[in-house]
Amino acid sequence: MPEAPDLVVIREYLLPRLVGDVISSATELKPLVLRNMVGSGAGTELEFKADIADRRVVSLERRGKLLIVGLSGDREIVISPMLTGGLIWCDASARIAPSTVLIFEMKSGMHLRYFDQKKMGQVYYLSTSQRSDIVRLENQGPDVIDEPLSFGDFKLGLKPFRGEVKGVLTRGRLVSGIGNAYADEILHEAKIYPFKKVTRLSVDELASLHRAVYSVPAKAVGVLRERVGDKIHRKVRDFLKVHGKKNEPCPRCGNRITAITANRRETNYCRRCQPGSLFDK
Numbered sequence: 001m002p003e004a005p006d007l008v009v010i011r012e013y014l015l016p017r018l019v020g021d022v023i024s025s026a027t028e029l030k031p032l033v034l035r036n037m038v039g040s041g042a043g044t045e046l047e048f049k050a051d052i053a054d055r056r057v058v059s060l061e062r063r064g065k066l067l068i069v070g071l072s073g074d075r076e077i078v079i080s081p082m083l084t085g086g087l088i089w090c091d092a093s094a095r096i097a098p099s100t101v102l103i104f105e106m107k108s109g110m111h112l113r114y115f116d117q118k119k120m121g122q123v124y125y126l127s128t129s130q131r132s133d134i135v136r137l138e139n140q141g142p143d144v145i146d147e148p149l150s151f152g153d154f155k156l157g158l159k160p161f162r163g164e165v166k167g168v169l170t171r172g173r174l175v176s177g178i179g180n181a182y183a184d185e186i187l188h189e190a191k192i193y194p195f196k197k198v199t200r201l202s203v204d205e206l207a208s209l210h211r212a213v214y215s216v217p218a219k220a221v222g223v224l225r226e227r228v229g230d231k232i233h234r235k236v237r238d239f240l241k242v243h244g245k246k247n248e249p250c251p252r253c254g255n256r257i258t259a260i261t262a263n264r265r266e267t268n269y270c271r272r273c274q275p276g277s278l279f280d281k
């Protein structure tokens with residue numbers, strides 16, 4: 001669920017609260033999400049609990065769709081929420097939601113909780129030197145918010161790709177931080193059919209795509225900053241133009257928004273503003 005714009009705002013909220021606080025204990029409520037890369041018997045909860053206790057949070061970074069919590073003594077927590085994961089910052093006494101997977105208990109009396117309805121995400125616990133072992137982190141392209149590419153570099157970066165434009169955007173190799181929702185928004189803004197092959201994009205389409213890739217998520221950050229507040233666990237998506245808007249009118253032309261399920265995810269687009277066909281890609 002969280003894409004770069006969501007995580008920018010989540011990070012901004014957590015930064016002054018989490019950094020400086022100390023983890024007194026951590027509890028794994030459900031298996032499969034936590035990957036303990038520290039120590040010999042990797043994965044055992046006891047080892048994880050003993051190692052993480054009393055470490056201070058020293059930094060909080062975001063890269064693409066991942067958050068990296070830096071801890072004292074060269075440890076890190078890398079959080080990859082994927083489709084269904086998220087974070088809650090709450091008082092220790094707050095009710096524990098059924099989807100809660102991991103709880104970091106802080107000395108301040110607060111909890112940082114990771115929840116994940118389908119347990120599709122990963123939370124890695126590692127030594128700083130092990131960062132390069134996390135393929136998902138290392139294989140990411142430049143960040144969509146913090147590291148915009150020039151048009152020249154963007155075109156050059158696209159060269160190795162042959163697939164459909166939406167798939168190239170969400171894969172994260174060219175640009176990182178774009179998921180299903182913002183890919184739909186970017187392609188609507190750029191007036192490009194989501195299943196068009198990148199090799200068939202005209203120079204004008206490439207220019208519109210480049211502009212939209214960087215303008216749409218950046219604009220969303222501004223909206224989310226006002227809307228999310230302390231509800232960092234809630235996804236605010238109602239302001240989007242096409243994603244999740246099946247059958248609603250396109251804000252540009254009034255045509256009904258289409259939904260197509262392909263590659264196990266729904267794509268929303270406007271047939272009039274983004275003409276194309278699955279048989280002519």
Ligand SMILES: [Zn+2]
Nearest residue numbers: 250253270273
């Ligand atoms: Zn339209």
